[in-house]
Amino acid sequence: MPRRTDSEGAGRTIALGWSESPDTDPPPTASAPSAGRALSAGGAPSGEGGPRAERRRSLVLGGAIVLVLALVLVLPPVLLGGAGAERAVEQYLDAVVAGDAETVREHAVPVDEALDIALTDGVLQGARDRVSGYTIDEMRVDGDSAVADVTLTGGDRELESTLSLERRRDGLLRRPVWELQPVNLPVVRLNVPAGSAQLEVNGQMLEIPARSRPQEQFAFGEITLQVLPGTYEVRAPQSGDLFAPRTAEVSAPPVLGLWNSALVPVSSALTDAGVQEAIAQLRSSLRDCARSRSPAPSDCPIIAPPEVTERGVWTITSTPEFELVEDMEGYSIFRARVSAEFAVPGAEGDEEEVHEVEADVPAVAVADRDGVLHAHWYSPATVEEE
Incomplete structure (x- = not known):
């Protein structure tokens, strides 16, 4: 008996003369799938469009993306x-x-x-x-x-x-x-x-x-x-x-x-108020000096002649004059002109000795770390009061 190959078509049905009219067309028949294309379980042909091919394409695309990123990140430097x-x-x-x-x-x-x-x-x-x-x-x-x-x-x-x-x-x-x-x-x-x-x-x-x-x-x-x-x-x-x-x-x-x-x-710099405050402090200091009995009061601008060693009485004889000479960086320099007398009582039966003193001395005003202004004489006497 001869063997039929896959390449041969399906056989044709022979009409039976006694059951159908010779003029009637034969019923259509389903054609067989061509060689090399099997039907998938869902009825669609498998091969290039199947899941396995899709996975291969995804792997190739992913590899290309990784390669591009590597070139972008590594190659430019x-x-x-x-x-x-x-x-x-x-x-x-x-x-x-x-x-x-x-x-x-x-x-x-x-x-x-x-x-x-x-x-x-x-x-x-x-x-x-x-x-x-x-x-x-x-x-x-x-x-x-x-x-x-x-x-x-x-x-x-x-x-x-x-x-x-x-x-x-x-x-x-x-x-x-x-x-x-x-x-x-x-x-x-x-x-x-x-x-x-x-x-x-x-x-x-x-x-x-x-x-x-x-x-x-x-x-x-x-x-x-x-x-x-x-x-x-x-x-x-x-x-x-x-x-x-x-x-x-x-x-x-x-x-x-x-x-x-x-x-x-x-x-x-000192404001006008600051200048007046400094002068007020110097005036107050001068009044304290005048209350001293020493010929050379401590921290004072008035000093009796060097030969005078006895204690006596100070008198400010005219209104002191003050002038702001220079407002330096951190210091303000004043000049004071003071006229005074120092009277030393004489021995029994003797008249008192009166010594006139003219002082033209500098003073300085400076602020402390708390912002408080301090004015003092720049060249005070060095003889301590007795």
């Missing part, structure tokens, strides 16, 4: 070399130009004794002649280290600075990231009134930490501040009606690196 380091420098210098205090603080080298209280947006952005532009002159990359030579422009000056960077590798892919090394900022030195708890810089009131406040009893004490390049206006805070704060200016050149200013005094 390899191809660009120092471009990543240069971008890190640009980002920092852009922050310097903008007066971005947060970024500046983040990269600043801490300095012993120097305070960072002036590194605020208000202070930095209020400075005159601040850094307005920069150029990156050269980038030198050596392995995982880099050095940038830059030129900063501030006001009408241009100065060079050097910034250092290190490359570290982060994440699962060990992606290289350039990181700016800590930057030295200019430091300004200020001589502020003793005991100052606050300082006004560019219109911003700054709190001086208790540990850094000048501990001197009188006059001044030094503090230091980290700043960006620029010119800063500094004032002592208002303290009562006897003093009027002066405005001092301190400028840092357009440079990022080790730089210290000269010592700049931040002081107050």
